Amino acid sequence: xxNRLRVLRAERRWSQADLAQRxxxxxxxxxxxxxxxxxxxxxxxxxxxxxxxxxxxxxxxEERHLDGQ
Amino acid sequence: MLCEPIVGDDGGxxxxxxxxxxxxxxxVFLPAVLFAHPHRNSLxxxxxxxxxxxxxxxxxxxxxxxxxxxTDEFQxxxxxxxxxxxxxxxxxxxxxxxxxxxxxxVWQLPLLSAFPIFLxxxxxxxxxxxxxxxxxxx
Numbered sequence: 001x002x003n004r005l006r007v008l009r010a011e012r013r014w015s016q017a018d019l020a021q022r023x024x025x026x027x028x029x030x031x032x033x034x035x036x037x038x039x040x041x042x043x044x045x046x047x048x049x050x051x052x053x054x055x056x057x058x059x060x061x062e063e064r065h066l067d068g069q
Numbered sequence: 070m071l072c073e074p075i076v077g078d079d080g081g082x083x084x085x086x087x088x089x090x091x092x093x094x095x096x097v098f099l100p101a102v103l104f105a106h107p108h109r110n111s112l113x114x115x116x117x118x119x120x121x122x123x124x125x126x127x128x129x130x131x132x133x134x135x136x137x138x139x140t141d142e143f144q145x146x147x148x149x150x151x152x153x154x155x156x157x158x159x160x161x162x163x164x165x166x167x168x169x170x171x172x173x174x175v176w177q178l179p180l181l182s183a184f185p186i187f188l189x190x191x192x193x194x195x196x197x198x199x200x201x202x203x204x205x206x207x
Contacts, residue, residue, distance in 0.1 A: 016204070024140070025140075025141050025142070025143070026141045026143065026144055027204050028141075028143060028144065028202055028203070028204050029141055029142065029143035029144070031202070031204045032143050032202055033143075037202065038143050038146070040142070041142050044142060
């Protein structure tokens, strides 16, 4: 999954550590989500959406394959 | 209760608490094996076997509880993956060796070796996985 986490974080001038602290997760988790290596669980996705005052769909988008599916 | 290194928030720091596993293996387990061998079937040997097995079972339970209680979901996922590698590796090695024992004259692998094999593979997988996702400076 693609995400705009880094952009949203940068808009608020938060470091990964700041965001991790606000979400009560490790910085390792934030880094893994931002780099697309890990997709968060639904509760964590809702927490992110609430924190950034937006929707989950505005933060995460599905990866599109070359054939458009 | 035995423990293993805990990876810190940045994925790089390690802290040890309580009694390290190495102290148990070299300070308790090996001497116990040496003591028990010439005194088989004695009450002491049975007591020692029970004590050691309860300690090892306790360690397995502690590992499982530690993984389940990890509040960070990503680290919990990594620990679960490491445990799966441990289980897969242990089953593979014991299956292969078991078949070798069945068809050939290779020496018998003691049942007791299952736990150390699992621990070795689990610790290796855990180290590799946490290193892979270690976070550098921002």
